[in-house]
Amino acid sequence: MKKLAIAVAAVALLAGACSANDEASTSPSSGGPAVPSPAGSSATGTLTVFAAASLTESFNELGKEFEAAHPGVTVKFDYEGSSALVQKLDNGAKADVFASADQANMDKAVQGGVIDGQPTVFATNKLAIAVAKGNPKGIKTFADLNKAGLTVVVCAQQVPCGSATKKVEDNTHVTLKPASEETDVKQVLAKVQSGDADAGLVYVTDATSAADKVDKVDFPESSGAINNYPIAVVKDAPQAALAKEFNDFVLGAQGKAELTKIGFGPAQ
Amino acid sequence: MARPPHSRVPLVLWIPAVVALALVVLPVVGLLVRSDVARFPSLLISESSLAALKLSLITALLSTVACVILGVPLAVVLARSRVRGTRLLRSIVLLPLVLPPVVGGLALLYLLGRKGFLGILINALTGQQVPFTTAAVVIAQTFVAMPFLVVSLEGALRGSGDRYEQVASTLGARPWTVFRRVTLPLLLPALGSGVVLSFARALGEFGATITFAGSLEGVTRTLPLEVYTQAEVDVDSAVALALLLIVVAIVVIAVARPRSFEGGFR
Numbered sequence: 001m002k003k004l005a006i007a008v009a010a011v012a013l014l015a016g017a018c019s020a021n022d023e024a025s026t027s028p029s030s031g032g033p034a035v036p037s038p039a040g041s042s043a044t045g046t047l048t049v050f051a052a053a054s055l056t057e058s059f060n061e062l063g064k065e066f067e068a069a070h071p072g073v074t075v076k077f078d079y080e081g082s083s084a085l086v087q088k089l090d091n092g093a094k095a096d097v098f099a100s101a102d103q104a105n106m107d108k109a110v111q112g113g114v115i116d117g118q119p120t121v122f123a124t125n126k127l128a129i130a131v132a133k134g135n136p137k138g139i140k141t142f143a144d145l146n147k148a149g150l151t152v153v154v155c156a157q158q159v160p161c162g163s164a165t166k167k168v169e170d171n172t173h174v175t176l177k178p179a180s181e182e183t184d185v186k187q188v189l190a191k192v193q194s195g196d197a198d199a200g201l202v203y204v205t206d207a208t209s210a211a212d213k214v215d216k217v218d219f220p221e222s223s224g225a226i227n228n229y230p231i232a233v234v235k236d237a238p239q240a241a242l243a244k245e246f247n248d249f250v251l252g253a254q255g256k257a258e259l260t261k262i263g264f265g266p267a268q
Numbered sequence: 269m270a271r272p273p274h275s276r277v278p279l280v281l282w283i284p285a286v287v288a289l290a291l292v293v294l295p296v297v298g299l300l301v302r303s304d305v306a307r308f309p310s311l312l313i314s315e316s317s318l319a320a321l322k323l324s325l326i327t328a329l330l331s332t333v334a335c336v337i338l339g340v341p342l343a344v345v346l347a348r349s350r351v352r353g354t355r356l357l358r359s360i361v362l363l364p365l366v367l368p369p370v371v372g373g374l375a376l377l378y379l380l381g382r383k384g385f386l387g388i389l390i391n392a393l394t395g396q397q398v399p400f401t402t403a404a405v406v407i408a409q410t411f412v413a414m415p416f417l418v419v420s421l422e423g424a425l426r427g428s429g430d431r432y433e434q435v436a437s438t439l440g441a442r443p444w445t446v447f448r449r450v451t452l453p454l455l456l457p458a459l460g461s462g463v464v465l466s467f468a469r470a471l472g473e474f475g476a477t478i479t480f481a482g483s484l485e486g487v488t489r490t491l492p493l494e495v496y497t498q499a500e501v502d503v504d505s506a507v508a509l510a511l512l513l514i515v516v517a518i519v520v521i522a523v524a525r526p527r528s529f530e531g532g533f534r
Contacts, residue, residue: 081500083499083500083501084499087499087503151397151400153400153482156497156500158497158498158500158501179400179482179484180400180481180482180483180484180488181483181484181485181489181497182478182482182483183483183496183497183500187478187479191399191482194378194382194383195381195383196377196381196382196383196397196399
C-alpha cells in the first residue's frame, strides 16, 4: 500500500509538472494589457532570449542593462549551442529573440519559418588559441599547434567553431591532429583549463572571458574565418514589442560597447 | 523453485503500470515516427557511424569484462564480509548510479587527467596520458556500469543467504573452495542479468565519456557521442543512429535473456 501511495504521488507530481509547464508557456501571451513605462518601453513582463553559448557573458550584462532601462521587465536567457536552440524553436519552444553564433543556423531557423522579419548581423567573432597560463609550451603561431608532443583540442566540424577551424586549416594548409573534437567551444576551453590539453582553438571572446585561467594567443590567419552573429525576433513571440526593443538594444551603442569589451568584432 | 499458482494482479496496479510502460515506449515511438526510414541505409553506413558502432561494441565489451573481474569480488565482499563499514561501502559503490555522468567524468579527469595525482603517476611511469584514449572510454564506461552488476549480484547473494557456505565450511572446505564450489554457482543466474545490464549501460554511456575521454572518430567517439555530434547538423542522421543504438541494446537484452535474466531479480 505504501508503495502504491508513492507511485500515485509520483504520477501526481508528473502531472503537476506538466500542467505547470503549460501555464508557464501560455501565460506570457495572455499577459495583461501593455502598460507604458516611464522609460518609454511599451510592455512589461518576461522576455525570453535564446542565445548561442558563446554570448553568455556579454548577454548577461546586456540583460541587466536592458532590465535597468525597462522597469517591470525580466530578461531570461537560454544559452546553448545554436543548433540546439534552432531545434527547440522548430519544436515549438516559446521565445522572443534568437541570437545565433553563425549564419547557417539562423538560415535554418528562417527556413523553418520560426523567424519574424530579417535577421541582422550584430557582431563577429574569430578564433584564438587558448593555452595554459604563461604559455609553457611556447605556442606563438597557428602552425605551432602541429609541434610534436602537443595535445591539441578543437571543435568538431559540425559546430560553428569547428567549421571556422576547418577553414583556417584549409587556408593555411596546416592539418591539425587533434586529440579530441568537442561539440562545444566551452568544452575545449575546459580541457585547456584542466591542463589535459596543451592548446585549444576557441573564440577570441571565450579566451578573453576566461583570461584569469588561460592565456590567449592571437594568430593572423584567424581573420580568414570570421563568424557572423545574427539576431532576430522570433515569429509569434509572446512579447513581440519587447523583443523588437531588445533586438535594437543589442544592435545599438550600448550593445556594441558590451560586445566589444569581450572581444567581439563589429558587424561587417 | 516452483512458482505459486497464478495470482491475479490487483486492478488498481494496472493503471500506473500502463502509464509507466507508456513513459518508456512512447518516446521511442516518437523517435520512429520522426525518422526518415527511406534514408536509413545511407545514414547508417556512413564511415563515421560504422566507426562509432565498432568502437561502441568493443569498448562496451571490454568494460563489461572489467565490470565482471572487479565487480564479482566486490559484490561477494559486500554481501558476505563481516568487516565493519560495509554498509557505508555499499552506498559508496552505488554513487555512480546517482551522480550526473558529467560529474563522474570530471571526477575521473581530476584523478587520471594530466594534473590528477594518479594521472601524474601513470605519466611518470609509462609516459602515457589517459584522457583522449580508448582506454579512457573503457574506464568511464566501467565506472558508470559496474554498480549495475554489483547491485544485481549482491541482491542475489543476500537473497540466497549463506547457509550453504556455512555448511561447506563446517565440512572443512577452505574459503577459496567455498567461493568456487558454492558461492559462484549461486551467483550465476544473477551474473547473467548483471552482465547484460552493465553492457547495456556501457553502450549508452555519454556524459562521463565526453567529459573525460573527449570525442574523436575511431578513438573515443562512441555511438552516443556520434549521435550528439550529428544532431548539431543533421537531425535525421542523429535519429537514425539513435534508433540503431536502441536496436543494438534490445538485441543485447534479448539474446542474453534466457532464464538468467528473469532469474536475476526474484
